Amino acid sequence: MQPYELFIGLRYTRAKRRNHFISFISMISMLGIGLGVMALIVVLSVMNGFQKEIRARILGVTPHxxxxxxxxxxxxxxxxxxxxxxxxxxxxxxxxxxxxxxxxxxxxxxxxxxxxxxxxxxxxxxxxxxxxxxxxxxxxxxxxxxxxxxxxxxxxxxxxxxxxxxxxxxxxxxxxxxxxxxxxxxxxxxxxxxxxxxxxxxxxxxxxxxxxxxxxxxxxxxxxxxxxxxxxxxxxxxxxxxxxxxxxxxxxxxxxQNANYFSVVAMEKRMMFIILSLIVLVAAFNIVSTLVMAVTDKQADIAILRTMGASPRSIMQIFMVQGMLIGLIGMATGVIGGVLIALNIGTIVPFIEQLFGVHFLSKEFYYISELPSDLQKADVFVVAGMSFLISLLATLYPSWRAAKIQPAEALRYE
Known part of the structure; x- marks a missing residue:
């Protein structure tokens, strides 16, 4: 047994729509959140790797x-x-x-x-x-x-x-x-x-x-x-x-003694987190668009549910479940992809360099000639939590609009 709000929200997410454009926007939202989460995890892992490598090299000749x-x-x-x-x-x-x-x-x-x-x-x-x-x-x-x-x-x-x-x-x-x-x-x-x-x-x-x-x-x-x-x-x-x-x-x-090195790396890591978080934010706006169109598409269904005794709060929860599921699928996809890339970046980057005949970090110009990666659990949890919170907030307005629909107005022209 499960709450009917959860059952209907999951059914709405899986069901084929009369308006296929809504399904397309839902897919774009999932991909956008997944891409943003994946990029954040990979970039933060690389920044951690650079910080760890620089620290190791500095302390290779500088005492603690x-x-x-x-x-x-x-x-x-x-x-x-x-x-x-x-x-x-x-x-x-x-x-x-x-x-x-x-x-x-x-x-x-x-x-x-x-x-x-x-x-x-x-x-x-x-x-x-x-x-x-x-x-x-x-x-x-x-x-x-x-x-x-x-x-x-x-x-x-x-x-x-x-x-x-x-x-x-x-x-x-x-x-x-x-x-x-x-x-x-x-x-x-x-x-x-x-x-x-x-x-x-x-x-x-x-x-x-x-x-x-x-x-x-x-x-x-x-x-x-x-x-x-x-x-x-x-x-x-x-x-x-x-x-x-x-x-x-x-x-x-x-x-x-080396405060400048590490303060610069820490500042760059914070700025990259903020910039790449905008990808997740843009994808969250797509969730808003998806749910607004879904509410319009399901006005008759909402009216029927209201006449059967569903409360405005239940209607709101139905569409929140739908939006949160989009966010969860995108977040999970991004976390899995980001972790796999971060753990195997030492193999992926040389393959790309060999495939296209380029070298991203030349020994002639850079202290570190290989792209390091240091995946940290804390970063993964922070990125996943941030993306989930943004997805949750994106569902509030469309769900609130769905809860305000009056059955008589929605069924007038049906």
Whole structure:
């Protein structure tokens, strides 16, 4: 047994109509809602994939947590390192030295960000050793004055493993001829590739002790890097550490250091959601048109139902069932199609590229050359709920008009 409103609403949806144009508009409404829902799920999954990929590449060389001094040099860094390492959320911690310079080879000169590291500790922090194209990160031994370059930086210099480059630092030394920059020869021990232009183009790694000598820092370092078991807790851990650190030091985390990247991606995701929601909204207007014409087409039936004792509320529910069924079918079709495409986008996009002989994300112009996808259940539920709500609201006015039809007026010319 089922309520007669539901029975009649389902029967109206399945029945053949005298006006075939109404059936055509109903089909267009279903397809429009399905297309909008599918597009929303796929686009949000791709945006999630880009955000996840960018975050992974940034954190491939950037630590989750950094502790620095207001003066730019951390003198008692062993004490600070102990404070950071003892935190239960910190997986690994190590000192580092940051500096600027210029690398020269033959007639090529490139500006670089120089970072002094401990190779073993850096591997535990960021796994940078896994991104080496040539050579090994462990070759950065103290006193060897070896250097590891980003792949694009090495290409611009024309440098290969085994070459000798000249590193020029802005910290000058006073000579009888005046202030001259400091020069030091380094041997290229390896080349890495992160996949992010700011690092591949301008980052050079040397041993921590070599960096301390090069920049005349004595036993001081620029700061302490830390990696966490759960990188999403970085802001909370940084805030908690500041209460334990010395007064002249402070803690920062990866969310603040790279806020621009992630805020742009988040803004683009919100805008794409709003823009693509208009597809569902347009399809909902088609539902309104379908039901208005259905009400006109069924005026005699409505009048008969009213004379048999059906209340205006029951008439309204009959047409709401009809409109909601159109929305549910469109939503279900879109969810199934969107989920299938989002889960298989890594196969679909290469097939389309091969079929038409194009490449959507060329390695020459984009950081990410493959279209990533990260399907999240929350996005699917939000999109499905939003489309269902829009479909429900679209049924209210036509159903209200049906409930206002007077039997005598509707049957006058029958």
């Amino acid at each position: 947590l950094q502790v620095m001094s207001d003066s730019g040099q951390l003198n008692d860094w062993q004490h600070v390192l102990g404070i950071v390492a003892r935190d239960p959320e910190v997986r690994a911690a190590a000192p580092y030295v940051d500096g600027q310079g210029m690398v020269s080879l033959n007639e090529s000169v490139q500006g670089v960000m120089v970072r002094g590291i401990l190779p073993d500790a850096e591997q535990r922090l960021t796994g940078l050793g896994d991104k080496m194209k040539n050579g090994a990160l462990g070759d950065l031994r103290a006193g060897s004055f070896n250097i590891v370059l980003g792949v694009d930086l090495a290409r611009a210099l024309g440098a290969h493993v085994g070459d000798t480059v000249l590193l020029i630092t802005p910290q000058g030394q006073i000579t009888p001829a005046g202030m001259l920059p400091r020069l030091k020869q380094f041997h290229v021990a390896g080349i890495f590739e992160i996949g992010m232009s700011p690092y591949d183009n301008a980052l050079a790694l040397i041993n921590l002790e070599d960096a301390q000598k090069l920049y005349r820092m004595g036993n001081s370092v620029s700061g302490i890097s830390g990696s966490l078991h759960n990188l999403d807790l970085a802001p909370q851990v940084a805030y908690k550490l500041e209460d334990k650190l010395p007064k002249d030091t402070y803690a920062t985390d990866w969310t603040r």
